[in-house]
Each structure stands twice: as C-alpha cells, then as structure tokens.
Amino acid sequence: MRQFDLCLSSEGSEVVLATSSDEKHPPENIIDGNPETFWTTTGMFPQEFIICFHKHVKVEKLIIQSYLVRTLKIEKTKSKEPVDFERWIERDFVHTEGQLQNEEILVHDGYCTYLRFIITKAFDHFISVHCVSAEGLVVSNHS
Amino acid sequence: MVKLAAKCILAGDPTVGKTALAQLFRSDGVHFQNYTLTAGVDLVVKTVPVPDTGDSVELFIFDSAGKELFSEMLDKLWESPNVLCLVYDVTNEQSFNSCGKWLEKVRAQAPGTTLPGVLVGNKTDLAGRRAVDSAQAQAWALGQGLECFETSVKEMESYEAPFHCLAKQFHQLYRERVDAFHTLV
Numbered sequence: 001m002r003q004f005d006l007c008l009s010s011e012g013s014e015v016v017l018a019t020s021s022d023e024k025h026p027p028e029n030i031i032d033g034n035p036e037t038f039w040t041t042t043g044m045f046p047q048e049f050i051i052c053f054h055k056h057v058k059v060e061k062l063i064i065q066s067y068l069v070r071t072l073k074i075e076k077t078k079s080k081e082p083v084d085f086e087r088w089i090e091r092d093f094v095h096t097e098g099q100l101q102n103e104e105i106l107v108h109d110g111y112c113t114y115l116r117f118i119i120t121k122a123f124d125h126f127i128s129v130h131c132v133s134a135e136g137l138v139v140s141n142h143s
Numbered sequence: 144m145v146k147l148a149a150k151c152i153l154a155g156d157p158t159v160g161k162t163a164l165a166q167l168f169r170s171d172g173v174h175f176q177n178y179t180l181t182a183g184v185d186l187v188v189k190t191v192p193v194p195d196t197g198d199s200v201e202l203f204i205f206d207s208a209g210k211e212l213f214s215e216m217l218d219k220l221w222e223s224p225n226v227l228c229l230v231y232d233v234t235n236e237q238s239f240n241s242c243g244k245w246l247e248k249v250r251a252q253a254p255g256t257t258l259p260g261v262l263v264g265n266k267t268d269l270a271g272r273r274a275v276d277s278a279q280a281q282a283w284a285l286g287q288g289l290e291c292f293e294t295s296v297k298e299m300e301s302y303e304a305p306f307h308c309l310a311k312q313f314h315q316l317y318r319e320r321v322d323a324f325h326t327l328v
Binding site: 023098130 | 255257316
C-alpha cells in the first residue's frame with residue numbers, strides 16, 4: 001500500500017480522451033511526470049480530458065499544474081468503462097501572470113477508475129495543462 | 144499539424160449584408176437567396192487552411208442579428224468570443240458610425256484578452272452611392288487594431304479575404320501563446 005502518483009503513464013495510466021490535439025503538445029504530456037511538457041487546448045471552451053487508471057484507486061490529493069485555467073470541474077466514475085461520471089469537484093483558479101498555476105486539492109471519497117477534467121472557463125483563448133498528479137492508493141488491480 | 148477552433152462574431156447594423164457574406168463564404172460563392180431578417184444568431188461553420196503551415200482553423204461564425212430588438216439575447220450568445228468580423232455598408236454612413244458601438248459590445252465579452260478582428264465594408268458595387276471613404280474606414284480600423292477590407296457580396300468579390308485574415312491572426316495568437324507556455328517552467 002505505498003503512496004505514489006497514480007496518474008503517471010509509467011504506472012500504467014492513460015489519457016483516453018482529449019477534446020484538443022496539437023500533435024506537438026499531445027494530452028500524454030499531462031501524465032508524463034514532466035512539467036516542461038504540456039497539453040494545449042486549441043479553441044473554444046469547454047475542453048476536457050479523461051484519465052484512465054486501469055485499476056481501482058483511492059485518490060487523496062490532486063495536484064494540477066496549468067496556465068490560464070479559470071474554472072475546472074472534475075468528475076469521477078468507478079465504472080469499468082468511461083461512463084456514469086458523477087460531479088465531484090469544482091474550482092476557480094487564480095490568474096498567475098507568467099508562472100504556472102499550482103493547485104493542490106485534498107479530496108474526500110476518491111474511489112474511482114477514471115477521472116474527467118473539464119475546463120469550462122479560461123483567462124485567454126488557449127490554456128496549457130502541464131501536470132496532473134494524484135496521490136493515493138491502489139485499491140484493486142482490476143478495473 | 145493542428146486544427147484550431149474559433150468562435151467568430153459577425154456583427155454590424157441591420158441590412159449591411161452579414162448573412163449574405165457568411166452564406167457566400169460557406170457555399171464557396173453560390174449566391175444567397177433574398178433578404179431575411181436574422182433573429183438571434185445563425186451558425187455557419189467552415190474550416191480555413193492557414194497558408195504555409197499544415198494547420199487550419201475551424202471558424203464557428205455567429206451570424207448575429209443587427210436589430211436592436213435582439214441585443215439582449217446576443218449578450219448570452221456572444222460569451223467568450225475568439226475573433227470578430229465587423230460589417231458595414233459603404234453606402235450607409237450610419238452603419239459605419241455604429242461600428243464603434245458593435246466593437247465595444249463584443250470586446251466587453253472578452254475582457255483582458257486580445258480579440259483579433261476585421262472591418263468589412265460591403266456593397267462596393269454601388270459605387271455611385273458610396274458614402275464612406277476607404278481611407279476614412281482604414282484610418283478608423285487602424286486605430287482600433289482591426290484589419291480593413293472591402294467586399295461586394297453581390298459581385299462575389301473578396302468575400303473570403305476577411306475570414307482568411309481572421310484565421311491567420313488567430314493562428315498567430317496560438318503560436319504566441321504556445322511560445323509563452325514553453326517559458327513557464
């Protein structure tokens with residue numbers, strides 16, 4: 001029951017959907033553990049991406065590094081497929097001129113197999129997401 | 144290769160030819176039917192390639208009512224615009240004078256952001272009735288940071304240029320933002 005970043009692609013997680021894709025800044029950059037690489041949105045909001053853990057996990061803390069995000073909604077599901085998402089968290093971010101937004105969210109009831117991140121509002125036409133990490137535990141290796 | 148998506152507000156006084164311009168652009172030069180009043184917003188979607196790149200911009204053109212009656216409705220429909228196409232009629236000075244008001248109304252929807260825009264003088268085929276000088280329009284557009292165009296939708300002249308310009312400006316803005324994202328870490 002060790003604590004680690006559940007989102008990392010090197011731990012088997014995957015971005016299974018993203019509404020924007022610039023092949024130079026693909027959504028995989030969000031979970032590669034490197035804040036220097038990022039995913040960009042390419043137009044109108046809302047924009048979203050879905051992270052699949054391929055196992056049952058219990059998330060205790062989320063850390064999101066981004067730029068120009070204004071409002072973020074996070075939904076979760078415990079299903080085997082990315083369906084039946086339930087509302088979970090909604091946050092308004094602060095505009096951080098020239099530096100990354102670094103948002104730490106302590107969460108309750110973090111049992112899930114997928115997380116869905118929806119950027120509903122932004123401070124500019126485009127935003128970037130550099131890293132999403134989730135601290136927590138693996139509950140079961142079957143999804 | 145990237146495909147951007149831009150919400151384009153098409154605004155201006157009634158009967159300047161906004162719908163005719165949008166429909167001509169959508170249909171690649173097939174003429175539009177008779178005049179009908181636009182109530183609220185009509186949506187025209189078209190993808191425009193950005194020259195010298197593999198990239199493109201999908202324009203979601205919000206062809207908006209010019210009538211004051213629909214003004215309140217537009218406030219909601221115009222939320223978070225990306226680019227602006229402002230149209231006036233070169234034979235109607237009042238329609239040119241209204242451009243400042245339209246510009247202000249759209250910019251109020253995007254506080255604190257750069258809003259690429261073009262100014263389009265339509266109906267240049269009615270040369271004998273021209274009431275707005277090209278130079279006058281150009282000077283005003285320059286002062287407002289807008290690119291300036293003249294078209295004749297009737298003669299199907301230069302109707303693509305304003306939209307291609309908007310796509311190019313939006314693409315440029317994307318590149319600048321991505322460069323800025325690189326410097327954050």
